[in-house]
Amino acid sequence: MSTLSIHRAGPALSVQDLGRSGTLRLGLSRGGAADRLALLEGAALLGQSTPCAAIEMAGMGGSFTADTPTRFALTGAAMRATLDGTPLTWNASHLLMPDAQLEIGPAIAGVYGYLCLASGIATPEILGSRSAHLGAGLGHALSAGDTLPFGPDTSPAAAPQRLSPEDRVSGGLIRVVEGPQTSLYSSETRARFAKTDFRRSTHGNRQGVRLDFDGEPFQATDQLGIVSDVIVPGDIQMTGDGIPFVLGPECQTIGGYPRIGAVIPQDLPKIAQSAPGTVLRFAFISHEEADALYQSESSQLRTLTANAEPMHRDPHDIADLLSYQLISGVTSGNELEEG
């Protein structure tokens, strides 16, 4: 087994895959990557048939070396990254040679960046997933000195790929569907909710993010009398004092606070990648509309894989540009006419 060594680590690095299924009734929420799309993008760039476990980096990266050549991909929140001092393109795959130093700095835009390896991080699975679930005491935050096993890259010479994802770090409109307690909010309250500019608060983590706003709190009818039921990532839960939280992958599994609605899965990456202060607005759509937007993650991966394109180096990044033969094959341009 090959080894990835961590020499420096931001405060919130952890191994994440797509999380757990079937553990909800044990009180253990799904967990998994905060930005699931970023794992799908990593898989597309590296030619994986299903996403592998990767390193999730909240706000700040780290410094890494590998003992075996492996391709890697950088996805999600863009961070400053260099390989032996040379700047790296984000949303792209690259080759990491033994002892080359991969340095990933702070996020430039967004919150969660991902370091994906060609064959994935190969730590043991616990309850069907390699994801750390810190709230549940599964796994741990990565720190300097940690080493992680990874599967060997079977085609390290494969051409680097790149993707051009749509912006999901600038907030904007988030689509929500009604939930079991939406009707406890008056139509005036729901209308006000849909007109309010929310700001992603500084209070946020993998359990959920708080939203700040100006104006009255959002109160539901008889909200203290609600019998607790299942809560899931994406639910917009109001605390007792009427402040919304969008629940994240490590949310609790049962809750009694009312939920005004739920963010559709397609828009959850926008929530995850909103840095504090980012403005978010919500628009209710019907379940029929939401169902029509549905795309399985495997079909999303197929689309992303089809959209990945070989990366051509930007001439500005090529230090030894003058040594390249750029003008061979130049013609007068009218050979075809002259035949």
Added chain:
Amino acid sequence: MTKHSPDIAPLGADGLLVRFATTLDDAANRAVLAFAAALDTDPPEGVAEVSTALASVYVRFDQSKTTRAALTQALQSRLSAQDWRSLPEAAPARRWHIPAAFGGTLGPQLAEVAALLEMTEEKTVADLVAHPVRVLAIGFAPGQPYMGMLPERWDIPRQQEITASVPAGALVAAVRQLIIFTAEAPTGWRQIGQTAFRPYRPDADQPFPLLPGDVLQFAPVSAEEFDRITRSNNDGLGGARLEEAP
């Protein structure tokens, strides 16, 4: 108590919530566990995960295998096949006997609860011990049991103020229910006792010892006895004994 026929509400983009009651009652919870067990045995097409809370069953579905409408119809027909709320109370398959120390530093709010019940502390503990509770749901945190229903007189409200922290194993009470905390946590419920039982043991072969439907019977022990149990608690069972129906 709200008694109505179960309804089906959307929960999230890919889930449905089958609600047997909008307030907690024992019959609704029995219906929840029976209905979930029936879905486990014979899942409708496209069901990805079934989970239970106190009075409702959550059904997550795979949208590439079924539609919201088709699953709603399948659940509806399962619901109307029988009166889930009037199932006879089945004998519990599993009964736990769990030592607990009450009052003093190990149950700092026993006196408050006794005052709300208008009983002495001794009578309060005796009343609790005389009424074994069922695991109504596992949730909030991994392995953490909601247990009930205690007699009506135990319908005491949550506190106005949150207790900043109770230790793992704390036995807390509110609204006719008990919880054994799996980890140190803040709570609005009142701590009346302390167990050395760990409902969640991530490193054990069986990380989740409790199942919904299990009956828990608490056995009061002295602070000295509790201390002895704690010191030899390598298995995290805290002196608990499991009795399984043959």
